[in-house]
Amino acid sequence: MKRFLLKLGLAFPMLAGMVWVNWSGDPALLFDDHQNDPARHKYENAIAKDLLAGRTHYQLEEFSEWIVDGVIFRNRPKIDSLVFGTSIGKPIHQGLFGSAQFYNASIHGGHLEDMPGLYELALDCGIHLRQVLIVIDVYGLGYSLVALPMKQNAYVEKACRRLHVTDGGTDPFAVWKALGRSLIPSGAAADPENGRGPFYPYDELLSPRYFQYSFPYFAEAWVLPDRQPFRRAAGGGFEQLLYPDGSIQWSQSLRYLSPEYVREKVNDATKIDSIATHPGPPRGRPARLFEAFVADLVQSGIELDFLLLPPNPWLYDLAEKAAKRAGKPVVSVDAEAYVRALAKKHQARVRGSLNPRRVGVTGEDYIDDVHLRRESLERLLKTLKPDG
Secondary structure, three states: OOOHHHHHHHHHHHHHHHHHHHHHOOOOOOOHHHHHHHOOOOHHHHHHHHHHOOOOEEEEOOOOHHHHHHHHHHHHOOOOOOEOEEEEHHOHHHHHHHOEEEEEEOOOOOOOOHHHHHHHHHHHOOOOOEEEEEEEHHHOOOOOOOOHHHHHHHHHHHHHHHOOOOOOOOOHHHHHHHHHHHOOOOOHOOOOOOOOOOOOOOOHHOOOHHHHHHHHHHHHHHHHOOOOOOOOOOOOOOOOOOOOOOOOEEEEHHHOOHHHHHHHOOHHHHHHHHHHHHOOOOOOHHHHHHHHHHHHHOOOOOEEEEOOOOOOOHHHHHHHHHHHHHOOOOOOOHHHHHHHHHHHHHOOOEOOOHHHHOOOOOHHOOOOOOOOHHHHHHHHHHHOOOOO
């Protein structure tokens, strides 16, 4: 017995060391606290440092816009004008708003829930808004099949609680069903996500395999705590320009593409079908949250505008024909009607349309199937008159 206790005593420091390394290194950012910690996102900090200093940043790799926006919000509490939406609205800049305290918080590949979530983050940072522009495209209104990362989801849940938005009913047997799934294998267990145990991700703290992955990151952070992220030199025309107001200019390589090249490159059945059969207006909890978010903005005295931006005209035409063959209107008809009804209910203004014929755009205005050029967006915002 004494020998067993001695071995156990010798093993405990090794086990505790592995747990500490896996927690401290955590290169996959498995744990909520680490996903939400800006100190673990060096490239995002480098971007935010440039933007806060008034410098344009040449984006050379992917980054978390939520992390950057959080740093900006905390250091610019006087922001009074925000843009929410997907990357389609990202070129909208400060010069179009007449406010020195403007910031574009649109998100590449954004969810509908990103808007109330980011607004909740802004509130946490002490920001009081005067003006909000919500950019709507046919993709951004529909539900997403991709789960929100933990940081975003935390703020979305906080928005739901503040705005009293529920899931629309709870399953009284949900806990027992979850326990059953963890104890009794099923066909769904073949999915890696479903195969995770009930203690995930904390069981990874005891994983020797994750230790092998974590140790180099732990050692680097210990030896070189102030090391800056590797930054390649800008050049070649492939980098996007991030401006201090959160807006972007598309890369030179994209701006030089001709409409004919774009059409040939993107013209495939998947793109056409995705617009012709997209879910359209939101439903379920995302719809309830979005509507509560809009109502809350207006009730708070914030000037609210919607901007509807259509896809490339040739793509819309093909999607419209595909929908007609199926005996249905293109989904943007219902989506636009939904936005206009919501705006009318809350006396908000609407500019633009999800139908490119009503907006007066051509293939020359796009860098791909859905993203407008910065100059084209500037022209539209200056010329489109609000409908409400």
